[in-house]
Amino acid sequence: MQQQLIETIEYRGMQIAIKVDAHAERVFGQADVCAGDEFKARLVLGAMQQRQDAVLKRVRCLAKAKVDAWSVANTALKAVRQSSHGAAARDSPDGA
Numbered sequence: 001m002q003q004q005l006i007e008t009i010e011y012r013g014m015q016i017a018i019k020v021d022a023h024a025e026r027v028f029g030q031a032d033v034c035a036g037d038e039f040k041a042r043l044v045l046g047a048m049q050q051r052q053d054a055v056l057k058r059v060r061c062l063a064k065a066k067v068d069a070w071s072v073a074n075t076a077l078k079a080v081r082q083s084s085h086g087a088a089a090r091d092s093p094d095g096a
Contacts, residue, residue: 005052007060012071014040016063020056025049029059033066041066 005020013035020029027050033040043066045059 003052005056007056009060011064012067014067016060016067018056018059018063020052020059022052027052027055029055031059031063033063040070 003022005018007018009016009018015034017032017034018029019031020027025048027047029045029047031043033043043059043062045055045062047055047058
């Protein structure tokens, strides 16, 4: 018998749509991550003899971790860009 769980959450400004399907002894979960109308990633997890709610929780954690990694990387990139612009202004002859 096939069963399905579906959950949609918003996390750090991104939408995460999670679907978990159970087929006999196998459970498959996938999370689609979007920012507004832009598709960012699909994360997929498969397990044997696992409960659907356990797979749902694991896929949700995986998707949130991916969003957290993007957030940290974007924050670091912005900081590097800002510091390089500040250094360029200090090094210019007219100080601008």
